[in-house]
Amino acid sequence: MNLFSPTFTTLLFISFFIERGAALWAQDQTPSVSEEYLLIRAKDGNTYVGRLIRQDSTFIVLETKIFAELPIPRKSIRHIRTVPRAPLDLALVVSETPVAGNYFANGSAYGMQKGECYIATTPIFYHQVSIGVSKHLSLQGSLVLDVEDFYFPVWIAPKISFPLRADHLILALEGLFGRGFYTFTDYEWSKFSAFQGLLTMGSRLTHITLGTGFGRTEGGWARKPFFSISGSAQVGSNFTLISENYLFSIGGQSAKVHAVGGRAYIRRVSAEFGIVLQLGYVWETIESQVIPFVGLRFNFY
Numbered sequence: 001m002n003l004f005s006p007t008f009t010t011l012l013f014i015s016f017f018i019e020r021g022a023a024l025w026a027q028d029q030t031p032s033v034s035e036e037y038l039l040i041r042a043k044d045g046n047t048y049v050g051r052l053i054r055q056d057s058t059f060i061v062l063e064t065k066i067f068a069e070l071p072i073p074r075k076s077i078r079h080i081r082t083v084p085r086a087p088l089d090l091a092l093v094v095s096e097t098p099v100a101g102n103y104f105a106n107g108s109a110y111g112m113q114k115g116e117c118y119i120a121t122t123p124i125f126y127h128q129v130s131i132g133v134s135k136h137l138s139l140q141g142s143l144v145l146d147v148e149d150f151y152f153p154v155w156i157a158p159k160i161s162f163p164l165r166a167d168h169l170i171l172a173l174e175g176l177f178g179r180g181f182y183t184f185t186d187y188e189w190s191k192f193s194a195f196q197g198l199l200t201m202g203s204r205l206t207h208i209t210l211g212t213g214f215g216r217t218e219g220g221w222a223r224k225p226f227f228s229i230s231g232s233a234q235v236g237s238n239f240t241l242i243s244e245n246y247l248f249s250i251g252g253q254s255a256k257v258h259a260v261g262g263r264a265y266i267r268r269v270s271a272e273f274g275i276v277l278q279l280g281y282v283w284e285t286i287e288s289q290v291i292p293f294v295g296l297r298f299n300f301y
Contacts (some may be wrong), residue, residue, distance in 0.1 A: 038062065039096055040072055041079040045301060048072060049083060049093055078301075079113055094205060094238050094265040099297045101204040102130065103230050103244040104259050104274065108209040109172035109200035111138045111161035115301075122295035136161050153180040155192070172198040174213075181217075190218045194226070205234040215248060224249045238265040242274070255279065261293075270297040 036052045040060065050062030050070065059071045060080075083093065094100060098118040101110030105126075112132030120128040130140040140157040155178025162171045176194040196213025211228035214221055226248030233241045244259040261274015276291040 037083050039081045039083045039093055040077055041096075041301060042072070042076050043078045044076070047093070047096070047301075078115070094234070095203065097265055097267070097270065098130070098132070098299045098301070099263075099270050100265070101200075101207075101232075103232070103242055104261065104272065104276075104293075104295075105142070106157075106211075106228070106230065106244065107138075107140065107159065107174075107198075108204075108207060108230070108232070109161055109170035109198040110204055111136060111159060111172070117300040118297050119300075120295060120297040122293050125293070126295070151180070153178055153192075155179075159198075167203055168201070170198075170200045172200070174198060192217055196226075196228075205232060205240055207232055222249060239263070240265070242272075263297075268299055270299065271295070272297065 038048075038050065038052050038060070040048045040062070042048070048062060048064060048070065050064035050067075053061045053063050053069060055061065057074070059073055060077070062070045062072065064070050081096065083096075098112055098116040099120075101108045101112075102118075105128075107130070112130065114132050114134050116132040118130050120126075120130075124145060126142070126144055128140065128142045130138060132138050138159050138161070140159070141155070142157070143152070143154045145152060155176055157174055157176045159172050159174040163169075164171055174196050176192075176196075178193065179191045181190055181192040192215065194213055194215040196211050198209055198211045200207050200209045202208060208229070208231040211230070212225050214225050216222065226246060228244075228246045230244040231242070235241055239262060241262050242260070246257045248255060256277075256279040258277045258279075259274055261272060263270055263272040271294070273294045274292075276289075276293065278289040278291070
């Protein structure tokens with residue numbers, strides 16, 4: 001046969017494309033391989049962290065600290081999240097606890113995973129519940145008990161979070177709706193609401209949050225905005241330092257509130273401690289209070 005004949009050339013091209021197509025088909029049938037590191041939370045409450053070896057429509061296989069290959073059925077998975085390699089050497093991925101990204105009273109721009117929840121309590125005085133409603137929406141409810149003055153303000157705070165850059169830059173819009181507050185001008189109970197924007201720069205455990213917004217009482221909206229600057233710094237494998245600071249003005253009077261302390265993270269329970277310093281103008285006099293506190297936060301996944 002003439003090697004340069006049209007028939008031979010045609011057969012050669014057909015053979016090449018058949019071989020190439022078979023190779024591509026075989027490649028498509030091979031489960032995908034990745035160098036990603038994943039945190040997987042199962043429906044039974046277990047959490048797995050490891051390097052992704054392969055995955056298909058039925059299983060995700062991880063290389064963990066204990067198992068060379070750990071197959072996890074997809075139907076048993078509740079949440080999947082990409083994580084850095086560092087957590088593989090830790091018994092607890094602190095950044096994945098529901099309470100991570102929250103301060104003592106308020107939270108950062110970070111939201112919570114759907115279905116996650118934590119309950120916070122500072123014995124007798126302050127209580128809080130926070131729930132992840134959806135991927136971007138979380139809801140927080142708080143109650144203060146002041147038995148001595150018979151003072152029981154309560155409020156709810158829905159928050160919508162928008163990741164501008166995952167795990168680095170988060171924007172959130174938050175509302176606050178409450179009642180039972182003292183105003184700065186009298187000692188009658190009143191309703192209080194507020195709207196604020198939050199911008200968090202950094203990871204869930206080491207970051208700074210800038211916030212601003214306006215408050216409203218029964219007398220109307222405040223003429224001046226309030227400001228906040230808060231932050232968290234991880235100083236150990238399961239410990240962070242926390243600072244929470246506010247400057248606001250209502251009814252022509254201004255006040256400052258500062259809180260500083262720390263939090264130790266455990267999988268199901270986190271313990272925290274600190275002091276609250278309040279500086280404000282009440283009845284045209286300067287009033288200062290220093291309040292120490294300890295508290296517990298219970299995580300539910």
